[in-house]
Amino acid sequence: MSAIAVVVGVLAAGGTYLILQRGVVRIALGFVLLGHAVNVVLLASGGLQERGVPIVGASSDPADPLPQAFVLTAIVIAFGMTAFLLALAFRAGELFGLDDTEGAIPPDERVDRDLDEAEPDGNVRGGSETQVPGSEEDP
Amino acid sequence: MSRFLPLAAATPLLLAAAVAVVPAVVVRRVVAAAAIATCGGIGVAAVGSTGDGGVLATQLGGFPPPFAIAMAADTFAGLMLVVFALVTGLCLAFAGLRGHDGSPRAHAGALALLGAAAGATLTADLFNLFVWIEVLLLSSYVLITIGGTARRVRAGTIYVATNLLGSSVFLAGVALVYATAGSVNLGVLRGAAAGSGGVAIGATLVVVALAVKSALVPVHAWLPRSYPDAPTWVTALFSGTLTKVGIVALFRVVTVVFDGAAGVREAILIVAGVTMVVGVLGAVGQTSMRAILSFHMVSQVGYLVMALGIGTIAGLGAGVFFLVQYIAVKTALFLVAGAVESQEGSDDLEELGGLVHKRPALAAVFLISAFALAGVPPLSGFVAKVALVRAAFDGAAYGIGATAVAVSFLTLLSMVKIWNAAFWGSMPEEPIPGEPRAGLLVPAGVLAAVPIVLGLFAESLWVVADRAARSLADVVVYASAVAP
Amino acid sequence: MAARALTPAVVVLALFFLWRGHDAPGGGFIAGLVFGAGIVLRWLAFGPDGIGPLLPAPPSRVLALGLVIAIGVGMVPVAVGEPFLSGAIWELSVLGTELKVASSLVFDVGVTFVVVGMVGAFVRGMGSIR
Numbered sequence: 099m100s101a102i103a104v105v106v107g108v109l110a111a112g113g114t115y116l117i118l119q120r121g122v123v124r125i126a127l128g129f130v131l132l133g134h135a136v137n138v139v140l141l142a143s144g145g146l147q148e149r150g151v152p153i154v155g156a157s158s159d160p161a162d163p164l165p166q167a168f169v170l171t172a173i174v175i176a177f178g179m180t181a182f183l184l185a186l187a188f189r190a191g192e193l194f195g196l197d198d199t200e201g202a203i204p205p206d207e208r209v210d211r212d213l214d215e216a217e218p219d220g221n222v223r224g225g226s227e228t229q230v231p232g233s234e235e236d237p
Numbered sequence: 238m239s240r241f242l243p244l245a246a247a248t249p250l251l252l253a254a255a256v257a258v259v260p261a262v263v264v265r266r267v268v269a270a271a272a273i274a275t276c277g278g279i280g281v282a283a284v285g286s287t288g289d290g291g292v293l294a295t296q297l298g299g300f301p302p303p304f305a306i307a308m309a310a311d312t313f314a315g316l317m318l319v320v321f322a323l324v325t326g327l328c329l330a331f332a333g334l335r336g337h338d339g340s341p342r343a344h345a346g347a348l349a350l351l352g353a354a355a356g357a358t359l360t361a362d363l364f365n366l367f368v369w370i371e372v373l374l375l376s377s378y379v380l381i382t383i384g385g386t387a388r389r390v391r392a393g394t395i396y397v398a399t400n401l402l403g404s405s406v407f408l409a410g411v412a413l414v415y416a417t418a419g420s421v422n423l424g425v426l427r428g429a430a431a432g433s434g435g436v437a438i439g440a441t442l443v444v445v446a447l448a449v450k451s452a453l454v455p456v457h458a459w460l461p462r463s464y465p466d467a468p469t470w471v472t473a474l475f476s477g478t479l480t481k482v483g484i485v486a487l488f489r490v491v492t493v494v495f496d497g498a499a500g501v502r503e504a505i506l507i508v509a510g511v512t513m514v515v516g517v518l519g520a521v522g523q524t525s526m527r528a529i530l531s532f533h534m535v536s537q538v539g540y541l542v543m544a545l546g547i548g549t550i551a552g553l554g555a556g557v558f559f560l561v562q563y564i565a566v567k568t569a570l571f572l573v574a575g576a577v578e579s580q581e582g583s584d585d586l587e588e589l590g591g592l593v594h595k596r597p598a599l600a601a602v603f604l605i606s607a608f609a610l611a612g613v614p615p616l617s618g619f620v621a622k623v624a625l626v627r628a629a630f631d632g633a634a635y636g637i638g639a640t641a642v643a644v645s646f647l648t649l650l651s652m653v654k655i656w657n658a659a660f661w662g663s664m665p666e667e668p669i670p671g672e673p674r675a676g677l678l679v680p681a682g683v684l685a686a687v688p689i690v691l692g693l694f695a696e697s698l699w700v701v702a703d704r705a706a707r708s709l710a711d712v713v714v715y716a717s718a719v720a721p
Numbered sequence: 722m723a724a725r726a727l728t729p730a731v732v733v734l735a736l737f738f739l740w741r742g743h744d745a746p747g748g749g750f751i752a753g754l755v756f757g758a759g760i761v762l763r764w765l766a767f768g769p770d771g772i773g774p775l776l777p778a779p780p781s782r783v784l785a786l787g788l789v790i791a792i793g794v795g796m797v798p799v800a801v802g803e804p805f806l807s808g809a810i811w812e813l814s815v816l817g818t819e820l821k822v823a824s825s826l827v828f829d830v831g832v833t834f835v836v837v838g839m840v841g842a843f844v845r846g847m848g849s850i851r
Contacts, residue, residue: 117402122394129401136408143416153744165415168364172408174750175371179401181843182378186394188846193387243805247792254788257781299798299807308805 102142109135122187126180133176137169238286239293242308242359245279245318246369248272249352253376257345265344266333272348273326276355280318283310290707292718294361303422303720307361311708311715313557314358316701317485320561321358324477324568325351327680331572332470334677335579342379347474349376354482361719363411363421363443366486370407370450374400377479381467392466399459403449410442423489424720427712428496440494444487451483453542454512457535461519464534465527469575472527476534477568484541484560488553493712497548506546506637513539513644520651526574526584526659529651530567533610536644537563543641544625547632554706555624558698562609562617562691569606569684573599576677577659586655591664598678600660602685607656609688611649617691617698724766728774731759735833742829743821749829753836760837764844772844780841787834794827 109131116128144165150157252272256265283293287310296305310318329347332338353373360366374397382393415421417435430437445456452460460480464472495501516536523529541563544556576599577592578584593600609616612623622645629638691698708715735756742748756775763771776783798807806828813820 117398125394125398129398129405132402132405136405136412139409140412140415143412165412168411168415170750171364171368175368178375178839179371179397181839182375183397183401185846186382186390186397189382189390190394193390240799240802240804244796244799247796247805251789251792251796254785254792257785295804297804297806299804 102138102146106135106138106142109138122183122190126183126187129183130176130180133172137172137176140165140168140172143168238282239295239310241279242283242293242295242310243297243356245276245359246352246356248275249348249355250372253345253348253352256348257341259341262339265341266329266338269329269344269348270326273322273329273351276351277319277322277326279355280315280322283315283318284312284701285315287312287315287708288704290704290711290714292708292715294718303420303425306365307422307424307719308356308359309361309715309719310359311705312701313485313488313705313709316557316561316705317358317481318355320564321351321354321478321481324564325474327684328470328474328477328568328572331473331575331677331680332468334674334679335470335575336674337468337470340383342383346376346380346383350380350474350478354478357482358485361423361715363414363423363426363490365421366490367404367407367411370482370486371404373479373482374404374450377475380471380474381463383468383471388466392463395459396463399449399456403446403456406442406449407446410439410444410446413439413442415439422720423493424716424718426494427716428494430495430501431498436494440490443490443494447483447487447490448508449483451480451487451538451542452535453508453538454515454535457512457516457538460535461523461528461531464531465525469527469571469578472531473568473571473575476530476571477564480534480538481560481564484538487542488545488556488709491545492553492709493715496712497710502546502548505542506634509539509543509546510637510640511539512536512542513640517644517647517651524586526577526586526655527571529655530570530574533648533651534567536648537567537610539644540622540625540641543629543637546637547625547628547634549628549632550703550706550710552625552628552632552706553709554699554703555621555628557705557709558617558695558702559621559625561698561702562621562688565684565687565691566606566609566618569602569681569687570610572681572684573603573606573678576681579674579677586658589659590662591660593660595664598682602678602681603660604656605685605688606681607652608649609685609692611652612645613649615692617688617695620692620695724762724771727762728759731755731762732775735759739829739833740826743823743825749832750836752829753833753840756833756837757840760840760844769845772841776837776841780838780845782838783834783841784838787831787836787838789831790834791828791831794824794831797824 113128113130113132113135116124116131119125119128144162149159149161152160152163249272252268256268259265259268287293292309292311294307294309296302296307298305325347329338329344332343338344350373353369353376357366357369357373360369378393378397381396382389411421414426414436417433417439418426418429420426426436430440449456464475467475491497491501491505513536516532516534516539519535520529520532523532541556541560544552544559547553574584577589580596581589581592583589605616609618612618612621622641626638626641629635629641735752738747738755739749739752740747742752760772760775763775795806799805809824811822813822
């Protein structure tokens with residue numbers, strides 16, 4: 099039990115450290131670590147004893163299948179989120195030359211409001227809105 | 238009827254996927270209208286068939302309760318479905334009139350947002366609520382970064398990072414709740430926080446995460462930093478749906494899991510008061526219409542959770558009334574800001590002036606909405622605030638009642654500031670060329686009619702709001718419908 | 722060479738996982754990931770043009786189609802009076818072999834498409850970063 103707690107603590111600490119950095123890639127990696135920390139907590143919520151397969155009649159002491167379904171769903175969602183964050187980092191790299199979004203905003207965009215028509219297709223690649231709804235049906 | 242409930246979420250999601258690959262913008266608009274009508278229609282039907290205080294519930298996949306994911310609609314949920322559908326429709330109409338729905342991502346994102354909002358409103362399962370909120374946020378990430386300009390990428394990064402952090406906290410809370418209570422079904426969790434410390438801690442984490450999503454102080458800073466930089470119609474859509482889903486979920490979780498515990502309500506009242514004051518003061522330093530309105534959004538969220546903190550039926554009813562009319566008013570104000578920006582080339586107060594002569598209709602719509610926001614009689618904002626403050630005093634919450642009144646005056650001052658700078662005074666000497674489009678004011682005009690109608694005929698909504706408040710407060714009926 | 726030889730194996734493995742997923746380890750998500758791994762493998766071996774045989778359509782369309790299938794199959798039971806996403810199982814006899822087909826297989830096909838589209842969009846959109 100306590101080993102799991104230490105793992106969660108280390109993952110959460112590393113994730114928090116990375117999220118506090120300025121670069122988007124580091125932030126994305128931080129969320130990957132933080133997501134792992136939470137997934138381990140989720141997994142632990144079903145109990146950590148070694149038990150049988152969760153199929154009716156196959157085991158006298160079946161494991162709880164629900165936390166695994168939770169974790170799988172959470173992983174799928176985290177996958178989509180990471181893809182989107184990395185796409186943002188990519189776009190920030192194109193715009194600023196580095197992935198630091200707090201960097202200078204080009205002068206021509208200072209007064210920018212949205213007179214520019216939305217571009218017809220994908221500047222931010224990877225994370226399209228449609229991929230998420232799919233992820234939730236998974237487990 | 239109850240088995241049709243999931244369709245309120247599923248239909249917009251399915252059609253969101255479909256419109257993403259349709260090349261003709263006209264077809265996309267028609268499909269979007271159909272999806273929105275389906276969602277709103279189910280909401281109307283739900284309000285209609287829960288008039289006796291009953292709750293519609295269905296178990297997904299036909300699994301037995303409490304193992305299945307349950308979806309349930311009471312009057313509150315039905316009412317919110319109607320409001321979300323209405324706002325989405327009008328914002329998409331504005332985008333169409335403005336010529337900003339050229340990208341398939343606009344329709345797909347807005348429909349996915351609506352579907353997820355409906356799902357989060359209807360679900361009676363904590364983990365499922367997490368999933369819906371993620372769907373909601375991912376569709377909003379896509380909308381906020383449409384166009385991919387530097388400002389939007391920066392706004393998007395702040396937004397995504399803050400909300401992902403909130404989601405992680407939410408998930409950790411769900412894990413703690415499941416570990417101690419053995420279920421994430423809201424029916425099973427009714428009042429569970431009182432009996433178990435683990436559930437109380439987990440549910441508190443969930444509430445904190447929802448506070449991030451609803452932009453309550455001290456976890457509000459992301460909202461005014463990101464909303465003003467999204468496309469205008471997207472800001473309007475977010476103001477009407479996105480942060481309000483957090484509020485709806487907050488109402489549900491706090492009433493059901495904490496069962497209105499006094500300590501929780503006191504904490505909420507403190508947060509509500511601070512949120513009101515910080516939001517309204519933050520608006521003082523801002524110079525663009527949308528930035529000012531974004532800070533007011535934080536401030537007004539304080540009023541909404543104040544209703545939750547009061548917790549009596551009168552308080553909750555006033556909160557529901559406030560929520561419905563406020564969504565209309567705030568969306569109207571953002572759409573006015575969008576129209577100003579479109580026609581004058583900017584919504585920065587220093588570059589505007591004399592609009593009352595140039596565009597009297599626009600000025601009228603702004604004035605009505607701004608007065609409704611501040612709570613000037615006879616508009617609906619006045620009715621809502623009087624009811625809220627009265628419920629606060631009746632519940633002996635004098636501090637929050639006084640704060641609410643004081644903040645109303647500050648809100649009015651802020652609206653007067655916009656009015657003086659943009660609508661009064663002389664026109665700018667070197668106007669920025671805008672791109673006027675016909676009919677741009679129609680969606681905002683429709684929404685601005687809401688505070689007038691609801692102000693003069695408040696009784697009609699009041700009956701429904703009271704029923705919604707009773708359905709929120711009567712958690713026994715809700716729990717037995719969800720987990721019989 | 723290895724990539725060319727492995728392509729059919731990856732496809733068969735993905736179909737196998739998809740088929741057995743109803744009551745054995747596997748399922749739509751895993752199948753999609755295996756298929757996606759095949760796409761990535763071909764991309765690494767042959768470059769952006771090499772993924773054509775595995776992903777002939779734009780990824781966004783694959784993704785949208787998958788979503789329509791998955792949600793659509795959940796709506797069918799509602800039309801016949803059952804709760805959303807209810808499943809059915811049919812026992813078929815094909816060429817003397819007993820086959821158990823679950824309606825959730827269709828749902829899994831949708832999930833597979835979503836995951837494949839997602840991986841495809843990822844590879845297409847960001848694979849060209851230098």
